[in-house]
Amino acid sequence: MHPFTVLAVAALVVTSTTALAAWPVSLSVVLVCLGVAATRGRLAAVAAASTAILVPVWCSQLMIHALFDRAGTHVLLEAGWLRLTSEGLTVAAQLGLRLAVLVVVGATVAVAVDRHRLVAAIDLAPVPPQAGYLLAATLALVPRLQRRRRAIADAQALRLLDAAPEARRAGPLRRAWRAVRLQAVPLVLSSVQDAAERAPHLAARGFPSTADRRTRLRDVPDSRLQRLVRRAAAVGAVVVPALILIGGAG
Amino acid sequence: MSVPQPAAPEPAPGPESGTDATAGGLTLEDRPGHSGPGRRLLATAGFAILAVTYLALVLTQPAGIAEGLGQGVALAAFAGYLAAALLLLAAVLPELPVGTLTLIPVALALNIVLGQFVGSVMVPLYLDSIGTVLVGFLAGRRAGAATGVLGTLVWALFNPTVLPFAAGAGLIGLLAGTAARLGAVRRIVLAPLAGLVAGVIGGLVAAPVAAFVFGGTSGVGTGALVSAFGAMGDSLLSAVTKQALISDPGDKAVVFLIAALLVYALPGRLTRTFAFVRRYRVLGRRRQAQD
Numbered sequence: 001m002h003p004f005t006v007l008a009v010a011a012l013v014v015t016s017t018t019a020l021a022a023w024p025v026s027l028s029v030v031l032v033c034l035g036v037a038a039t040r041g042r043l044a045a046v047a048a049a050s051t052a053i054l055v056p057v058w059c060s061q062l063m064i065h066a067l068f069d070r071a072g073t074h075v076l077l078e079a080g081w082l083r084l085t086s087e088g089l090t091v092a093a094q095l096g097l098r099l100a101v102l103v104v105v106g107a108t109v110a111v112a113v114d115r116h117r118l119v120a121a122i123d124l125a126p127v128p129p130q131a132g133y134l135l136a137a138t139l140a141l142v143p144r145l146q147r148r149r150r151a152i153a154d155a156q157a158l159r160l161l162d163a164a165p166e167a168r169r170a171g172p173l174r175r176a177w178r179a180v181r182l183q184a185v186p187l188v189l190s191s192v193q194d195a196a197e198r199a200p201h202l203a204a205r206g207f208p209s210t211a212d213r214r215t216r217l218r219d220v221p222d223s224r225l226q227r228l229v230r231r232a233a234a235v236g237a238v239v240v241p242a243l244i245l246i247g248g249a250g
Numbered sequence: 251m252s253v254p255q256p257a258a259p260e261p262a263p264g265p266e267s268g269t270d271a272t273a274g275g276l277t278l279e280d281r282p283g284h285s286g287p288g289r290r291l292l293a294t295a296g297f298a299i300l301a302v303t304y305l306a307l308v309l310t311q312p313a314g315i316a317e318g319l320g321q322g323v324a325l326a327a328f329a330g331y332l333a334a335a336l337l338l339l340a341a342v343l344p345e346l347p348v349g350t351l352t353l354i355p356v357a358l359a360l361n362i363v364l365g366q367f368v369g370s371v372m373v374p375l376y377l378d379s380i381g382t383v384l385v386g387f388l389a390g391r392r393a394g395a396a397t398g399v400l401g402t403l404v405w406a407l408f409n410p411t412v413l414p415f416a417a418g419a420g421l422i423g424l425l426a427g428t429a430a431r432l433g434a435v436r437r438i439v440l441a442p443l444a445g446l447v448a449g450v451i452g453g454l455v456a457a458p459v460a461a462f463v464f465g466g467t468s469g470v471g472t473g474a475l476v477s478a479f480g481a482m483g484d485s486l487l488s489a490v491t492k493q494a495l496i497s498d499p500g501d502k503a504v505v506f507l508i509a510a511l512l513v514y515a516l517p518g519r520l521t522r523t524f525a526f527v528r529r530y531r532v533l534g535r536r537r538q539a540q541d
Contacts, residue, residue, distance in 0.1 A: 021321045053409050057464065060473025064466040064489075068481040081481055095465035098324070099411065106410030115407070128344045130351055137355035138404050145359045180508070184364055185515045188384070191356045192516060196523055199349040207348060245322040 003118040004125070005226045008233035010109045012240065017101045019241030019248075026097045033108040042111040049107045050100070058096045065092040115139055120218040129208045141191075149187050156182045289341045296337030300417050300455075303330030307458035311487050320462075327462045328414045335416035339399045342392045349524075350385070350393045357381030358401045377501065379422055383445075383509040386426025387435055390526040394423025414463055418456040422448055422502065426509070430526070435510050436534035445506025449499030456498070457491040466490065472497055 017029050037046035065088045072085025119139070123132035303326070312323045346354075360381035382401055386394025398419035406413045429435070429444035460467055466486070467473050472493055479489035513521060513533065521527050 015325060018325055019321050049408070053411060053468075056470050056473075057411070057468045059470045060467050060476070061465055063470075063473045063477040064480060064486070068477050070481065070483075091465070098321070099464060102410055106406070110407055128340075130343050130346065133351065134355055134358075134400055135404065137352075138358045138400075141355050141359035142362055145356075145363045149363055181511075181515070184508075184512060187363070188360065188512050189516055189520070191360060192353065192388075192520060195352040195356045196349070196520060198352040202352060203348045208344075208351065241322075241325055245325075 001112075002220055002222045002226050002230070003113045003121045005230045005233070006109055006113050008230045008237065010105050011237040012233040014102055014105050015237045015241040016244065018098055019244040021094065021098070023094075023097055026101050029101050030104045033104045037108050037111055040111060046104065046107045046111055049110070050104050053103050053107075054096070054100055057099055058092075061092045061095050061099075065089075065095065116218065117220050120216065121220045123216065124220060133208070145187065145191060148190065149183060152183050152186050289345065292337050292341035296334045296341060299330055299337065300334035303327060303334065304455060304458060307462055308487070311485060312462065324463045327459055331414040331417045331459055335399045335402070335420055338417070338420055339396060339403075342396045346393060346396060350389045353385055353389060354393065354397050354400060357385040357397050358404055360384065361401050362405075377505055377508075379419065379502070379505050380509055380512070382419065382423045383426040383505050384512060386423045386428075387430045387509055387513050387532060388521065388524045388527060389427070390431070391424045391427030393526075394425075394427040395420040396423070398423035411464065411468060414459045415456055418452050418459070421455055422452050425451060426506065427526075429506070430532045431530045433531075434506075435513060435532050438507070438510055438514070441510035442503035442507040445503035446499045448506065449502030450495060452502060453494030453498035454491065457494045458487060460494070461487045461490040467493065 013029060017026055020026075034043060034046065037043045066084055067088070068081055069083055069085040069088030072083075072087035074086040075083060076086055076089070077084040119132055119136040122135060123129065307323070307327055312320065358381060361378055364380045365378035379398070379401075382394060382397045385397040398421065399416045402412050402416035402419045406416075425444075425448040429441075429448065434440045434444035466476050467490065475493040475496065476486075476489045479492050480486065484492065521533060527533060
């Protein structure tokens with residue numbers, strides 16, 4: 001499927017589910033997403049990524065809305081500053097579920113959309129050509145810089161710089177800055193140098209030309225039906241929640 | 251041993267952002283695109299949407315964030331902040347010269363890699379905007395703002411909850427460029443002060459999103475602070491704003507200091523390739539190690 005179709009449908013699902021604010025719907029969306037991830041063999045990845053994001057947020061929402069609630073009347077537990085109420089728990093659960101929909105749908109989209117196809121789709125779309133380059137270059141650079149930082153850390157360890165008398169005499173803050181300097185400076189220096197060297201090469205090849213006659217390595221299959229679904233989902237992502245909210249208010 | 255070096259002769263003014271590949275004198279100067287009325291309109295619309303959304307949230311302070319119209323407030327805040335960020339990006343991106351475009355992905359990757367590394371050896375702050383501030387210092391306000399917004403959009407591929415904070419991240423990049431332009435990097439001691447100011451502004455802008463979209467914060471420590479303020483009688487927005495004013499300025503002060511130290515650690519031949527650095531004399535006199 002075209003990456004933009006997936007993104008548009010995901011936006012429609014998130015905005016409509018948020019506007020509905022009905023826990024059976026939200027729970028169903030989460031379960032469907034986990035099912036989609038399972039069919040692609042990525043259930044563990046989606047579950048792990050979602051849990052890593054959601055657990056600290058849920059803890060935060062529980063603390064803010066439920067554990068020290070002063071407004072609720074149905075007190076479940078009270079001890080000193082602690083005041084757990086059923087109203088507070090309901091608010092925390094509603095907020096937690098609202099966020100769970102966004103995170104799980106996002107994590108599912110992340111595994112469902114091939115990043116190379118997303119870059120190619122952005123490149124083909126009528127947006128500035130810089131957008132595709134920036135996304136592609138960033139996604140390629142992150143693992144490369146992580147490898148380079150590990151190599152720099154290994155090289156500095158081989159020089160036994162941690163055992164140097166200067167390092168042993170330094171206080172904790174100076175030691176922390178020394179660790180940052182020994183690894184971050186070579187990393188930043190080499191990366192900025194690479195960027196500076198890349199610029200004239202790109203400029204020499206006419207980047208970022210807005211001319212449409214460019215040879216593309218990768219094409220993204222699209223269809224009339226998908227374009228129709230995409231447009232309807234994009235419009236629906238705005239109109240459907242608006243109608244739900246107006247209906248709810250009336 | 252270190253010795254003071256005389257300042258380099260001031261070059262002719264150039265464009266605000268981008269690198270100048272004329273260091274070797276073999277290629278044409280890398281000029282940014284022109285800022286047409288359409289792009290100015292986009293930027294104005296972006297700032298206007300951000301201001302209107304922010305003011306509407308702060309002035310009305312809607313109650314009932316989890317039920318009824320609270321869902322509409324969350325969606326409107328999310329959409330308003332995201333739309334503002336995308337409009338600002340659309341206005342700025344085509345203007346950036348190639349030299350800056352090649353620097354931005356490096357900065358975005360550095361945000362992730364340095365954020366992970368520095369966070370592992372120092373105090374538990376976010377420290378996820380070192381690359382953004384670095385670009386602001388080297389290439390100016392527009393490049394800094396574009397880096398902030400793009401960094402958030404790329405990070406949203408891994409964590410969609412950061413999406414509405416794109417405008418705030420762009421603002422930090424813009425403020426970093428402004429600080430460098432005003433001379434905050436010429437003396438290292440001024441950099442954390444500029445970071446403090448940027449942190450206060452960034453915290454104020456981000457607080458309504460945290461309060462009305464997420465109902466608080468995304469971390470346990472920050473959540474404890476918000477709940478403590480809430481227990482003392484503050485409204486949710488007030489508690490989140492106070493928490494942001496405690497966490498963000500310190501974080502940005504450290505980030506601005508680290509970015510300034512990294513800029514000074516870069517060799518002069520490299521920093522001088524950035525027209526913004528030359529035009530606004532971003533860096534002070536350098537001390538060069540002899541050993």
